[in-house]
Amino acid sequence: MDAEDRLRPDFVEKVLDAVHDGDAETARGLVKPLHPADVADLIELARADEREGLVAALAELVDAEVLAELNEHVREILISEMAPERVAEIAGELDTDDAVAIIEDLEEDDQRAVLRAMEPDDRAAIEEALTYGEETAGRLMQRDLIAVPTHWNVGQVIDYLRSERELADDFWEVFVVSPSHHPVGTCKLSTILRSPRATSVADIMAVEQTLIPVDMDQEDVALRFQKYALVSAAVIDASGRLVGMITVDDIVHIIQAEASEDVLLLSGAGEGDINEPVLDSYKARVRWLIANLLTALLASTIIRLFEGSIERLAILAALMPIVAGVGGNAGTQTLAVTVRALATNQLTGSNRWRAVGREMRVALMNGLTVASLVGIAVTLILGSGQLGGVIAAAMLFNVLIAGFAGVLVPLTMERWGADPAVASSIFVTMVTDSMGFLLFLGLATAVGLTG
Amino acid sequence: MDAEDRLRPDFVEKVLDAVHDGDAETARGLVKPLHPADVADLIELARADEREGLVAALAELVDAEVLAELNEHVREILISEMAPERVAEIAGELDTDDAVAIIEDLEEDDQRAVLRAMEPDDRAAIEEALTYGEETAGRLMQRDLIAVPTHWNVGQVIDYLRSERELADDFWEVFVVSPSHHPVGTCKLSTILRSPRATSVADIMAVEQTLIPVDMDQEDVALRFQKYALVSAAVIDASGRLVGMITVDDIVHIIQAEASEDVLLLSGAGEGDINEPVLDSYKARVRWLIANLLTALLASTIIRLFEGSIERLAILAALMPIVAGVGGNAGTQTLAVTVRALATNQLTGSNRWRAVGREMRVALMNGLTVASLVGIAVTLILGSGQLGGVIAAAMLFNVLIAGFAGVLVPLTMERWGADPAVASSIFVTMVTDSMGFLLFLGLATAVGLTG
Numbered sequence: 001m002d003a004e005d006r007l008r009p010d011f012v013e014k015v016l017d018a019v020h021d022g023d024a025e026t027a028r029g030l031v032k033p034l035h036p037a038d039v040a041d042l043i044e045l046a047r048a049d050e051r052e053g054l055v056a057a058l059a060e061l062v063d064a065e066v067l068a069e070l071n072e073h074v075r076e077i078l079i080s081e082m083a084p085e086r087v088a089e090i091a092g093e094l095d096t097d098d099a100v101a102i103i104e105d106l107e108e109d110d111q112r113a114v115l116r117a118m119e120p121d122d123r124a125a126i127e128e129a130l131t132y133g134e135e136t137a138g139r140l141m142q143r144d145l146i147a148v149p150t151h152w153n154v155g156q157v158i159d160y161l162r163s164e165r166e167l168a169d170d171f172w173e174v175f176v177v178s179p180s181h182h183p184v185g186t187c188k189l190s191t192i193l194r195s196p197r198a199t200s201v202a203d204i205m206a207v208e209q210t211l212i213p214v215d216m217d218q219e220d221v222a223l224r225f226q227k228y229a230l231v232s233a234a235v236i237d238a239s240g241r242l243v244g245m246i247t248v249d250d251i252v253h254i255i256q257a258e259a260s261e262d263v264l265l266l267s268g269a270g271e272g273d274i275n276e277p278v279l280d281s282y283k284a285r286v287r288w289l290i291a292n293l294l295t296a297l298l299a300s301t302i303i304r305l306f307e308g309s310i311e312r313l314a315i316l317a318a319l320m321p322i323v324a325g326v327g328g329n330a331g332t333q334t335l336a337v338t339v340r341a342l343a344t345n346q347l348t349g350s351n352r353w354r355a356v357g358r359e360m361r362v363a364l365m366n367g368l369t370v371a372s373l374v375g376i377a378v379t380l381i382l383g384s385g386q387l388g389g390v391i392a393a394a395m396l397f398n399v400l401i402a403g404f405a406g407v408l409v410p411l412t413m414e415r416w417g418a419d420p421a422v423a424s425s426i427f428v429t430m431v432t433d434s435m436g437f438l439l440f441l442g443l444a445t446a447v448g449l450t451g
Numbered sequence: 452m453d454a455e456d457r458l459r460p461d462f463v464e465k466v467l468d469a470v471h472d473g474d475a476e477t478a479r480g481l482v483k484p485l486h487p488a489d490v491a492d493l494i495e496l497a498r499a500d501e502r503e504g505l506v507a508a509l510a511e512l513v514d515a516e517v518l519a520e521l522n523e524h525v526r527e528i529l530i531s532e533m534a535p536e537r538v539a540e541i542a543g544e545l546d547t548d549d550a551v552a553i554i555e556d557l558e559e560d561d562q563r564a565v566l567r568a569m570e571p572d573d574r575a576a577i578e579e580a581l582t583y584g585e586e587t588a589g590r591l592m593q594r595d596l597i598a599v600p601t602h603w604n605v606g607q608v609i610d611y612l613r614s615e616r617e618l619a620d621d622f623w624e625v626f627v628v629s630p631s632h633h634p635v636g637t638c639k640l641s642t643i644l645r646s647p648r649a650t651s652v653a654d655i656m657a658v659e660q661t662l663i664p665v666d667m668d669q670e671d672v673a674l675r676f677q678k679y680a681l682v683s684a685a686v687i688d689a690s691g692r693l694v695g696m697i698t699v700d701d702i703v704h705i706i707q708a709e710a711s712e713d714v715l716l717l718s719g720a721g722e723g724d725i726n727e728p729v730l731d732s733y734k735a736r737v738r739w740l741i742a743n744l745l746t747a748l749l750a751s752t753i754i755r756l757f758e759g760s761i762e763r764l765a766i767l768a769a770l771m772p773i774v775a776g777v778g779g780n781a782g783t784q785t786l787a788v789t790v791r792a793l794a795t796n797q798l799t800g801s802n803r804w805r806a807v808g809r810e811m812r813v814a815l816m817n818g819l820t821v822a823s824l825v826g827i828a829v830t831l832i833l834g835s836g837q838l839g840g841v842i843a844a845a846m847l848f849n850v851l852i853a854g855f856a857g858v859l860v861p862l863t864m865e866r867w868g869a870d871p872a873v874a875s876s877i878f879v880t881m882v883t884d885s886m887g888f889l890l891f892l893g894l895a896t897a898v899g900l901t902g
Contacts, residue, residue, distance in 0.1 A: 260713075272791060289781055290824065314758040
């Protein structure tokens with residue numbers, strides 16, 4: 001293990017060499033001390049063609065926990081090679097949320113075969129979870145939770161916890177419910193431990209609760225956990241009854257995934273997982289490149305309007321990409337800031353216009369700086385103050401337009417209910433490219449530079 | 452509150468109107484039911500010039516918790532207007548980690564004044580935390596934790612927790628320590644609650660622990676929490692003694708911040724916080740734009756080599772940005788995927804070359820698709836198969852180069868110990884721009900298209 005908790009390459013090599021030599025004993029000996037998350041990393045780090053052999057050699061060390069930790073693309077392949085009974089057995093050992101994560105990715109036929117092979121209880125829980133939409137609280141929640149009636153005291157809660165052998169171990173709070181199973185309060189375990197046995201739970205429970213509707217989008221669940229520093233939260237159905245619990249360890253992955261998604265969406269890289277099949281990556285990215293090609297063709301028609309000017313003064317062709325490129329960059333900066341502020345709920349209807357004003361001020365300062373620099377550089381290098389003035393003016397306006405588009409395009413997308421990270425950058429680049437060429441070539445032609 | 456836990460604009464308006472009308476009573480009435488995190492949001496959503504009045508009207512509702520939740524730029528301004536004694540009082544009410552977060556941003560003089568005004572105990576804790584580097588575990592940890600000796604049983608732990616009034620409430624695990632205060636195990640509170648009083652803690656503690664060195668970088672701490680699904684973890688000093696505890700609620704913010712950082716760094720938007728002072732945003736972004744300007748000037752010198760060709764065939768000027776632009780986009784896609792894989796420890800020495808191979812295959816498929824499309828479009832629109840062939844060939848090679856640069860530049864940065872998100876995109880764009888122009892104009896000239 002290196003300083004950043006990554007498996008060292010020579011360790012990975014050693015395990016794979018042992019597997020290759022048919023020495024499963026040694027491989028298992030090396031892997032045995034590892035945490036399931038590290039075993040999962042090891043499988044991911046192996047080449048696709050080595051994985052089957054590795055998993056076979058490790059045998060029972062690749063357990064339910066390891067599969068739950070595994071990257072979904074890698075897992076999908078491993079699971080597709082397993083018998084439905086084995087998958088059912090694995091899913092039975094996991095919390096509902098982890099079992100659902102494994103089963104939801106299966107083809108419909110395989111899904112049915114696995115469900116048929118499961119214990120009726122587990123099967124019912126998973127089938128219910130699958131009725132909720134993907135990426136909602138219903139898929140994330142686990143059904144194993146501790147709910148106690150309001151009239152109990154601390155002693156009763158402790159006795160109940162001690163006597164029930166079948167309870168899950170991963171809970172951090174106890175939910176207090178009404179007779180109709182509506183949550184009325186939450187007790188941290190630390191509060192229960194610190195209160196005398198005779199204390200009524202109703203007296204020590206926190207009444208202000210953060211109840212998660214079962215159909216809430218997982219991104220909103222994650223933001224709520226983050227905002228209110230939650231460790232676990234009750235999930236309720238449409239009638240307000242307690243149906244499950246979400247714990248922070250499942251949320252941490254989502255926060256990471258949702259934030260990554262923005263980087264990847266902004267650059268048009270789709271899901272952007274390095275374990276994704278090449279063909280899926282191709283499909284996700286090529287759409288974006290084709291969209292980019294179309295906007296570039298559009299920008300090129302603007303250039304064609306000025307073909308005569310370029311024939312007379314070819315230096316214009318060398319300078320015009322500078323105006324478009326720096327403008328595009330300024331637009332991307334504003335876009336990134338706006339998309340993140342929207343995603344983290346920092347930008348709302350209350351401060352929308354202030355954010356636009358703020359970005360325009362930054363754009364003005366940036367524009368003036370970059371325009372002066374490029375103006376001076378062109379004047380000195382090419383010895384034409386007029387050309388320097390034209391490129392400076394075009395640059396200033398293009399950076400201003402970039403700032404305006406960079407903040408307004410994602411805000412508009414958000415208002416229309418679209419994901420602001422998805423198509424914003426295509427629009428913004430289209431604007432900065434087209435306007436960059438138009439401003440520069442248009443101004444140069446208008447001031448008579450091209451004779 | 453809307454569906455995404457954001458304060459509704461009309462609510463914000465109502466509070467601010469009340470403040471404006473001097474009706475502090477109404478404003479307080481509206482704000483009183485809010486969670487501290489929402490009060491913090493309200494202050495952030497107010498305009499900078501309204502904030503002072505709002506905070507004055509809300510008075511004691513703006514407490515230590517609210518300040519801990521506040522965006523650091525907004526907080527800095529509010530705190531700079533407070534007396535050191537008030538800041539000291541607020542810091543005294545917070546956990547060490549939150550108090551440190553507030554105090555570490557102060558100017559040195561103010562920092563000293565605040566520390567002088569604090570209780571000796573709190574002061575010592577904060578001064579010690581400040582000796583650790585910024586963004587390390589030492590700054591994140593809190594000193595209030597529950598540590599019990601190995602020879603205790605569950606009953607003794609519960610009695611201790613019940614008798615000590617001064618303990619913090621936010622703990623989820625109890626650390627078991629040796630007489631020399633080295634951590635030897637961890638007990639989840641659920642395990643303690645579920646075990647009979649006579650059970651020895653040594654028998655139920657988890658011996659496999661995740662110990663965090665006090666100087667560990669916060670990004671690595673966050674990845675460790677995420678990887679091993681931790682809720683809290685012991686922090687140890689260089690001699691292995693238990694010195695503090697980090698809880699997951701502080702980590703959630705870091706995961707979010709570190710992932711956001713990549714979006715913002717890749718686009719050169721610096722810290723990219725919408726509450727950042729305009730001048731700071733300008734400074735962060737203009738550096739990037741100037742770097743971009745320089746690479747664009749470099750690319751323009753390549754175009755100038757072909758001025759003669761462009762004068763004879765101005766359509767080349769209209770088409771060349773297409774080759775550069777789509778190439779740049781393909782490079783950004785690969786870059787985003789690589790940077791995220793590096794940041795989440797999915798890409799290590801073990802699978803580096805495989806990742807390069809994978810990206811090259813995606814690039815080949817993308818390149819062939821986009822090249823065919825642009826080749827056909829140019830042939831049909833301009834009626835020149837030769838021009839279509841030239842642009843298709845240039846596009847294919849540029850997309851391949853983009854894929855290669857997009858994965859190799861960040862990998863090289865990482866090897867050199869630099870942040871791969873910081874300057875990679877400047878390099879990649881420089882390569883795709885220059886090579887795009889060179890390939891297209893060079894090929895067009897070489898095949899004799901320009902006479």
